[in-house]
Amino acid sequence: MYQWTALVTIFLTAAAVPWFTPVAAVSQEPRAAEPSPPDYKVGSELRKSLEQEAGITWDKTPLGGGLARFSQVHGIAILLDRRIDPTQEITLTQQNLPLQSVLESIAQRAQAEKAVVANTIYFGPFDTAKKLPTVAALRRRDAQLLPAGPKAAWLKSTPGSYPRLTIPRELVTTLVTSTGAKLLNPEAIPHDVWRDASLPAMPVVDQLSLILAQFDRQIEISKDGLLARVTPLPDNPTYDHTYAAKGRGGKLAADLRRMFPEATITPTSDEVRVVARFEDHETINRLVRGEQVRSTQVRTGEKRYTLTVENQPAGAVAKTIATQLKLTLVFDAEVAQLLAQNVSFQVKDVTLEELLREALGPLKLTYRQTDTALEIVQEMP
16 A cells, blocks of 8 residues: 555455364375475566556455466465454455455455565554554664674575465564574564465565564664574554755655655755655655655545445444544444344545445435544534
């Protein structure tokens, strides 16, 4: 997705499903020799691929198998977070849309969110996916600031794949040890047994970011690079970078404020300091280099929504919106009966008002929003 302030993709919370593949079921299958990882698209080739048109026709397709085939067809690495059920069946038909939009739609149906980290398309819980690119970039920068020897070890590119029945605590310990460092608290990683993953080669520090994010954790490296500790993901990570402006800092800052209203932007005549999400910095870098960047133009600070709903309770839609706005959903008993009715609609790049009109209008409902609550009420006769 381009940026959170410009386009917010939301998903519905359905009945709880197990996020893991039972170990007993997995262990019954024969363990074959691990194949070499495919030649995945990386860097600018991956970015161009995500902007090209693609399509999908899934009819009750298991998510894990569908993503594996999608990965092979398009030559992109995909990692499904341990908390997202790979057996859930997805029905989705889309044609002639950018590949990244198709991936976002799959994530919606899977009650997940998409992020791109280390040339890998990550599908995970909303909050984790929102943080992960920035956290991974921060940890990569930490590694770049280490003394020469440890720096080379932490940034060494090694195969990112791991086999079926991998124990993540052991995997993390092995990766940290490979750099010459000691992991101080391996017990901070809960015990689990994972399905296999096919990923491109990447720096050790990036592998650790992708693994530990699945427990809402990160790796922190000592300043000498010889010790490492597993810690919780930060609440609101941001990345700080200063861009050369060559005498036009004021204009560049004004342009960036318009495009990235949630960023903190501080200009001088020759430089512009930006504190923002790492994905925003990736876009800014391309703009500064003069590249064309696809974006959704919105009014400053206004969120936009893209959502497809098929036979879902209107109350589930309202609850999801209220949760993302950090508001309490309020309604009376009569409204509750109406919200239990199923609705179907599809919207793209719409305002909150337009989204709620689509969800509530057919039921003769409307809403009132305060600083703390989203109240659903019946329309006046």
